[in-house]
Amino acid sequence: MRFQHLAQRLFNTPLAIRPEKAEVIMAALSDRLGVSHLFRVNGDAVAVSPQAFFDSDDSDGPRRSRERDAGYDVVAGVAVIHIEGTLVHKLGALRPWSGMTGYDGIRTAFLGALRDPEVRAIVLLIDSPGGEVAGCFDLVDTIHGARGDKPIWSILSEGAYSAAYALASAADRVIAPRTGGAGSIGVIWMHVDWSTALTGAGIKVTFVTYGDRKADGHPEIPLSKEARERFQADIDTMGALFVDTVARNRGLPAAKVRDTQAATFLAADAERLGLVDAVMAPDAAFLALLDQLG
Template sequence: MRLEGTKTRFSQRHPLLFGVLMIILAVALFSGVAAFFRSMGWTPGAIALSGDKIGIVHIEGMIFDSAKVVSFIKTLEDDDSVKGVLLRVDSPGGAIAPSQEIYAAVKKLDEVKPVVASYGTVAASGGYYASCPARLIFANPGSLTASIGVVAEFVTVAEALEKFGIKPEVLATGKYKGAGTPLRDLTDAQREQLLDLMHDLHDQFVDHVAEARGMERTRVAAVADGRAVTGRQAVSLGLIDRIGTRSDAIDELKRLAGIEGKAPVLEGPVEERTLLQEIVGSLKIDLSSSLPQGWSFYYR
């Protein structure tokens, strides 16, 4: 029996609220520590701060922006303690220029230290383009890869608008300038010009794959018809090197880097998350399937 007038603790009066506050405090403390380590260039996988390390670069989802991946690759390139880098790819492709920027960064990195790629569910089109300069490429037998080609997507609504009595008007300073507007169908000349542009982008893709893989261009061009292939098929086509898991790829990377036994890992790029996201879990909404306004070209 409690004596009247005796004060009880807040935790006793409101145990549920007290528990929630303690969780928030713990997460805030964890987030602060994690942010400090990120600012120092360390990641959760890098438990040891000395000795030879390996880096792991994740290329995931639709590739619309290369900045974070390229920046992290540069960080690994400049870190002398990182002796080799694994590219873990799970991407169906994406925009052309970002895929090319990652390609260039991977190629440059492999000139400094060994890079081995490991394909998950899919590493197709831009995902394959970005990673093909790796010294060795591993894929699971059922990984989907290749899909070398270019696609352009846009819609026209002129006919639908006219059914509602709306007549669209487009003014442009040249016959090609308005190509792809949803308010007007393509002319034959515009369609021909866009296809010519796409063929050039396609040729760039083929050229870079041939260069990165050390293959005859004609051999790459023969399968550069947009087809996706399995990892097992990709080996016979010369598009990848070996069938194997991520673990197999890491073992080979350590061999190439001269690392024996376990090695600390620098893994990224790290996605910045808000305190609320840390508390309730990832609240990220994936909008990668939404097309930008107008039309765009994709390695996808």
């Protein structure tokens, strides 16, 4: 099967992503997917015009020097970290690339901004349906643990769902536009059963294993009751971690977060539930942060 590495990141692994987005991703596997290099942070911030706050550039154009790229733009003393598209554990790029953002790049940019003496505050500019569970909650803890060092705001443009909301919730404040949204606080696991298709093609797959559960979840065989129960237990554990993490980050009772049942909410309802702090346009949110900084 082509793109085995990508398939391993989509199938039979926990995802914190909106289900409809997961379906789109799996329907759109293409030759464009690949990796780029993770550049070293050298402490040099790139000064750009305020327009860069709204623009995401994942090309190698002249606007920034890739050799000196810290993974964030500095606008009026505020580091802006773009978080867009599907979130993956290890992308190997500091910026959003090919419709994805890596937790590795976000971490490097965030830690660099914390150390940067020119940076007075950090904005996570988020528009993402979520992505992989792997790597998400460790990064969330890193962001949450930095509260108090510098102001950290999550500004949604437009939405932050599932894993992306986990990241957003780690900031001091979460701001969403009126047409944006937040939520999907849950975990999904997808199993693809190819057994009937293989049989129809005259292909028989035989597994020789050591350990009764070694072949659990493989797409070449139907998902057994025992395997489903085991995977459900794992998903329940990760879902509970998600709920407890958001409850901690937002100062909400875990039961209130759990009662959302992984639903998504438009900005006004998200504010009512305590998932976001205010509803305003991204530019207005950025100006509000500048006013607070003085």
